[in-house]
Amino acid sequence: MKKTYIFLIMIVLTTSLSAFTLKKYGEFHFEKVHENIYVMHGPIVSPDMENEGFMNNPAIIEGKTGLIIIDPGGSYNIGKKVLVEIEKISKKPILATINTHKHGDHWFANKALLEKYPKLKIYAHPQMIKEVKGGEADKWYDILDRLTKNLKGTNNAFAYPNHALKEGENIVIDGEKFIAHHPKIAHTDTDLLITHVNLKTLFLGDNVMKGRLGAFDASSSVFGNITLLEELLKNKNLDFYIPGHGISGKQVETITPYLTYLKTVAKWAQKAYDDDLEAYEVKPQAIKELTAFEHWDGFEYALGRHMMKAYDEISLADEE
Ligand SMILES: [Zn+2]
DSSP: OHHHHHHHHHHHHHHHHTSEEETTTEEEOOEEEETTEEEOOOOSSOOOTTTTTOOSOOEEEEOSSOEEEEOOOSSHHHHHHHHHHHHHHOOSOEEEEEOOSSOHHHHTTHHHHHHHOTTOEEEEOHHHHHHIIIIIHHHHHHHHHHHHSOOTTSOSSOOOOOEEOOTTOEEEETTEEEEEEOOSSSSSSSOOEEEETTTTEEEEEEEEESSBOOOOOTTOOHHHHHHHHHHHHHOOSOOEEEEEESOOBOHHHHHHHHHHHHHHHHHHHHHHHHTTOOGGGGHHHHHHHTGGGTTSBTHHHHHHHHHHHHHHHHHHHHHO
């Protein structure tokens, strides 16, 4: 009896010691969200030392003989921890990874997976492959290294995607069927939205965020993102939605909050433009309409930037 008790304590200790833990945020595990799909929802914040650069939603699709991983995470070190958690779900080999876009917090962890599976197929849109090899990887390395100090082992060389997946392309991996959708310009100009056909599930990349707001860089479009999300809402054939950051769920609960936020940003940017004002001058009025988002990580800072971005897009379209 006593021996059994000690044995159990040892099991508990060993399990908790090997858990993926971030001091401020607790333990991270993959949770089953939908039959053979598992997601590890990362902390819903911006990259910093405390989250070590882990903030995205790595996902597993378990096939008959192997696993397909979507966006394994933001560094080599994070990738190694994610790999340990993947192995707690299934010991099957990883056959392929699909990356949703060029931002390093989603794909730098390819490196750890490739180290273990040198023949790993890494899929991404051709524009992503072109841009990450053309300087975007280095740019993101510098950003995340500065903010998280946890990029050791990630570069030299980066684990770039090695298979291109174009708009509308279908692939079947281990009986799991995927369709790629590239919206040209939305969150970035490299986005892939991935439909897992078997379970009618859509991996949204960062075209939807829930609970935090990220950046719209020069390659992105607030209006492109709005158009994309409005299109997605019309499609009633899918059951489940997994955003790049934030909790997964059904269509409306996942897509509508971010779409409402973006449309409000666009509305007030348009109002400023029409009234010959600067975007920041209408920001207080926009804030009044966005109280539901005040608690989202990065709200105040991101809102100002997003309004300026929308304003620039309006002014550019007006010039054309
Ligand atoms: Zn992103």
